[in-house]
Amino acid sequence: MDVVVTVVLVIVVALVFDFTNGFHDTANAMATSVATGALRPRVAVLISAVLNLVGAFLSTEVAKTISNGIIREGPSGVSITPTLIFAGLVGAVLWNLLTWYFGLPSSSTHALFGGLIGAAIIGGGLDAVNWAALLSSVVLPALFSPFVAGLIALAATFAAYKITQQALARGSQTGFRRAQTVSASLVSLAHGTNDAQKTMGVITLALIAGHVLDAKAGVPWWVILICGLAIALGTYTGGWRIIRTVGKRITDVQPAQGFAAETSAAATILSSSALGFPLSTTQVTSGAVVGAGLGRRLASVHWNVVGRIATGWVFTLPAAALVGGLAAVVAGWSVAGVIIVAVVGAAAMVGLFLLARRQPVTHENVNEVEDDAEMDEPAPAGRGAR
Amino acid sequence: MIDIDWGAFGLVLVAALVASVVIVVFYSVALRLLAVGGDGGRRPAAATIGAVVCIAICVAAVLYGIYLVIPLFHGK
Numbered sequence: 267m268d269v270v271v272t273v274v275l276v277i278v279v280a281l282v283f284d285f286t287n288g289f290h291d292t293a294n295a296m297a298t299s300v301a302t303g304a305l306r307p308r309v310a311v312l313i314s315a316v317l318n319l320v321g322a323f324l325s326t327e328v329a330k331t332i333s334n335g336i337i338r339e340g341p342s343g344v345s346i347t348p349t350l351i352f353a354g355l356v357g358a359v360l361w362n363l364l365t366w367y368f369g370l371p372s373s374s375t376h377a378l379f380g381g382l383i384g385a386a387i388i389g390g391g392l393d394a395v396n397w398a399a400l401l402s403s404v405v406l407p408a409l410f411s412p413f414v415a416g417l418i419a420l421a422a423t424f425a426a427y428k429i430t431q432q433a434l435a436r437g438s439q440t441g442f443r444r445a446q447t448v449s450a451s452l453v454s455l456a457h458g459t460n461d462a463q464k465t466m467g468v469i470t471l472a473l474i475a476g477h478v479l480d481a482k483a484g485v486p487w488w489v490i491l492i493c494g495l496a497i498a499l500g501t502y503t504g505g506w507r508i509i510r511t512v513g514k515r516i517t518d519v520q521p522a523q524g525f526a527a528e529t530s531a532a533a534t535i536l537s538s539s540a541l542g543f544p545l546s547t548t549q550v551t552s553g554a555v556v557g558a559g560l561g562r563r564l565a566s567v568h569w570n571v572v573g574r575i576a577t578g579w580v581f582t583l584p585a586a587a588l589v590g591g592l593a594a595v596v597a598g599w600s601v602a603g604v605i606i607v608a609v610v611g612a613a614a615m616v617g618l619f620l621l622a623r624r625q626p627v628t629h630e631n632v633n634e635v636e637d638d639a640e641m642d643e644p645a646p647a648g649r650g651a652r
Numbered sequence: 653m654i655d656i657d658w659g660a661f662g663l664v665l666v667a668a669l670v671a672s673v674v675i676v677v678f679y680s681v682a683l684r685l686l687a688v689g690g691d692g693g694r695r696p697a698a699a700t701i702g703a704v705v706c707i708a709i710c711v712a713a714v715l716y717g718i719y720l721v722i723p724l725f726h727g728k
């Protein structure tokens with residue numbers, strides 16, 4: 267009975283995580299298209315949602331281990347119980363919602379790893395984590411990927427403006443807007459094939475750990491279906507706060523920049539996963555948007571916004587680990603503890619949603635950036651290159 | 653201790669850079685060519701053909717991207 271309660275809770279929290287994953291990452295693909303008016307906001311999130319759902323069904327390679335070797339699973343390390351998975355997911359969900367509240371794009375994958383690492387340390391001590399693997403497969407790529415994508419987007423943006431005479435050539439704004447939707451759609455599809463399967467892996471592992479499924483079982487079809495639906499629903503709901511940050515606050519994205527940024531992001535993501543060196547979609551797109559900002563004459567990049575995003579990235583892993591660890595301590599007591607964590611976590615989620623409603627960002631006002639003093643250094647006098 | 657695969661990393665950088673710049677440059681050239689002739693003027697056939705070729709290259713790149721995204725196509 268206890269196991270059943272825990273497994274059911276894991277599935278519920280995993281789906282909530284999947285939802286926040288979609289919700290958080292809509293911005294990666296669609297923020298620039300929304301900002302330039304290439305797509306109407308509702309249409310943009312709809313396209314992205316559909317492509318995420320399609321992507322979920324296309325992916326065949328579901329994570330076999332929960333953390334790609336970062337947590338030492340099995341006899342030499344920590345045994346991954348449904349309770350630990352549950353605690354890790356709670357940490358990831360809460361961090362995702364907090365960063366959403368502040369409108370910060372941050373990696374859902376890092377949040378998930380962070381939460382699980384925290385829970386694993388509580389379950390098996392510091393040795394439960396393979397720190398070298400953490401460094402080489404999460405921390406270092408995270409440091410480099412924004413620079414790589416930024417550099418590429420800078421070169422691409424510069425070329426696009428150079429060739430089209432600062433996008434003044436007749437029809438070039440419309441042309442860039444059209445192309446932008448294509449590259450953004452490719453980013454969405456790639457996202458669906460990657461991210462939905464993480465949750466599928468987590469749920470399947472919980473089912474195996476709870477002895478509901480045989481250890482060698484594949485992913486049940488209903489898990490694929492609900493994971494695809496959860497990430498699509500999250501994407502459709504749209505993390506408008508983050509979309510506003512990426513599309514308007516880092517730099518005011520213009521069509522040529524949006525096209526260059528999304529093309530660079532798509533190329534970087536696709537080549538990295540094809541060549542076996544996967545990079546975070548969030549970090550790649552954020553870096554690409556900064557690069558696109560630097561590549562246009564007279565464009566201003568708001569470095570204080572970039573700084574805040576970078577700070578968020580630094581804290582993602584440790585903060586999610588802290589929450590995941592705390593949740594693991596309480597959930598470790600008994601089933602009552604698990605339920606306490608679930609209730610407290612749900613209360614925190616509702617609290618953040620209520621806080622967010624005091625200053626709502628929706629599809630209607632996503633492109634309106636108020637000039638509040640905390641975000642801007644003054645814009646350059648003549649934004650001539652429009 | 654830190655075994656980051658610099659070779660793979662460099663390859664990703666180069667592949668992504670080349671792919672992005674190629675697509676963006678060809679698409680921009682296409683837009684520029686389509687603008688030749690200006691309002692009212694007639695566009696030379698060479699410009700139109702050039703633009704179509706450029707766009708075709710971009711379409712091919714996108715199709716290759718879709719091929720890479722969908723595992724069924726390359727048996728991974």
